[in-house]
Amino acid sequence: MVKIEAILQPSKLDAVKDALLEAGIEGMTILEARGHGRQKGHTEFYRGREYTVDLLPKVKIELVVNEEMKEKAVQAIIGAARTGRIGDGKIFVSRIEEAIRIRNDERGETAL
Amino acid sequence: MCRRTKLLLLTLFLGTPVLALTQTTAASSAPATQAQIAALQQAVQQAQSAGDNAWMLVSAALVLLMTGPGLALFYGGLVRKKNILGTMMQSFAMMGLVTIIWAIVGYSLAFGHGNAFIGGFEHVFLRGVGLTPNTDYAATIPEQTYMVYQLMFAIITPALITGAFAERMKFSAMAVFLSLWSIFVYTPMAHMVWGVGGLLNATGGHIPSLDFAGGTVVHITSGVSALVTCIYLGKRIGYPQQNMPPHSMVLSFIGACLLWVGWFGFNAGSALGASSLATSAFVNTHFAAAAAALGWTVAEWIHNGKPTALGAISGAVAGLVAITPASGFVQPFSAIFIGLVAGVFCSFMVFEVKSRLHYDDSLDAFGVHGAGGTLGALLTGLFATRIINAAFGKDVATGAFDGHWGQLLNQAAGVGIAWGLSIVGTLVLLFIVDKTIGLRVSPEEESAGLDLSQHGEEGYDLNS
DSSP states (O other): OEEEEEEEOGGGHHHHHHHHHHTTOOOOEEEEEEEOSTTOOEEEEETTEEEEEOOEEEEEEEEEEOHHHHHHHHHHHHHHHOOSSTTOEEEEEEEOOOOBOTTTOOBGGGGO | OHHHHHHHHHHHHHHHHHHHHHHHSOGGGHHHHHHHHHHHHHHHHHHHHHHHHHHHHHHHHHHHHIIIIIIHHHHHHHSOGGGHHHHHHHHHHHHHHHHHHIIIIIHHHHHSSOOSSSOOSTTGGGTTOOSSOBTTTBTTSOHHHHHHHHHHHHHHHHHHHTTTSTTTBOHHHHHHHHHHHIIIIIHHHHHHHHSTTOTTOTTTOSSOOOOSSOIIIIIIHHHHHHHHHHHHHOOOTTTTTSOOOOSOHHHHHHHHHHHHHHHHHHHHGGGSSSSHHHHHHHHHHHHHHHHHHHHHHHHHHHHHSSOOHHHHHHHHHHHHHHHTTTTTTSOHHHHHHHHHHHHHHHHHIIIIIHHHHTOOOTTOHIIIIIHHHHHHHHHHHHHOOTTTOOTTOTTSOOSTTTTOTHHHHHHHHHHHHHHHHHHHHHHHHHHHHHHHTOSBOOHHHHHHOHIIIIISOOSOOTTO
């Protein structure tokens, strides 16, 4: 099993969610987040004072899938979130040791 | 004066043919005709009184609209979100505190018969302030209307100061300091400029200075006291290294627009009647605000590369401040000029002077009200004309361009006295409050925000 974490532009959330559902992914968790990568932030002016806003609003989407679904999910996210401009976001993939369904103590991939 | 002459002419005009008739008829009907004339006279007076009173009551309400919600929203939006309720409460507290003070002693000290510097105690607890006009001030409206209209000015003036010490003063200290301030700084200044026998009164004062709606009384006193207070109190923790952007420009925007609308009551209401002078002040007020909004916006566009919303609304307020003393004395194009200059000048005060002198006037109460008020008071001496308001008599020049250059000195004296009284009065009161109950919140309370630390509540609870 792998966990896919993708950090996205908030405006791309709906498109990514739809693409994942279409690809057959059934569950996901969405977090509102703030952060920046290499694009850094932007500057704002209030009464002549310059403020640097370096933490920008982002959306983080988390899902755990089995090995076969990994590439399909990653492609779905890329397909829906890419604009080609700086700030499109990142995807991280990591290994998951165990998944447990709280309702009936089911373990492993069947719990996904 | 002018209105009284008109009234007299009208009665004469109506009366003369009637009188001519009575001479030819029997002598016995004369008393009846005289009674008719008297009734007519009374009806004319009542009609004028009704018109004037309607406008003045609306104006009083408009001036209160400037404090709450106008100023409360304008200032509230400019602070960080942990301080919004604390900031709005400071304006609202003035609506409560100053009202009671005004009834007990404030009105009497400002408008009672006293000496050249302060009024007397004859109207303490509103004694003698009834529904008949006080001919010293406004002969056509009930004195209670005049009293409550002036009260609204007394409320907004200390509320303006709160912008300078935003986000760091204890609520208790603020309440005591501003209550004392309204008694010891506001009432003497109001008496000197507007009170009978006041030192700076335009009609009859030793130094006749022109202040139509409160450039010195309201804006210089509040702006200069704001500067003194923010220097005495020190900077906010983290200023200027930390980002402290306004948390809601939307609230500030609504607040500034309400200020603009309310200002029509402030300036046009200062004609104290529904007269042509009120129209003049109304037009000037609007023109100056518009010109200043443009002035600040363009200055900022050139200076920083972008025309900001905050710049546009700050400019409008600066123009409204600057036209306040001039509104009932100048012509519309003078008002446009005063507004333009105020927009550019106040933006310069805020962009350059504040950061160079390193004081933390959090919401620019001095940069807008102190600087704009001073500029406006001086420019009034330049542009005042007897065509709009023959303040010194029908054939006497008022301002410099009208032929009376000495008026500039009178205006400067008014400005100087307002600055002096504000600096000394504010310093003394701050010292007293600081040594007794302490002015500033603790560093922990400051970082938690005034909402939680002073009031035990939050402006925005999005989880409930």
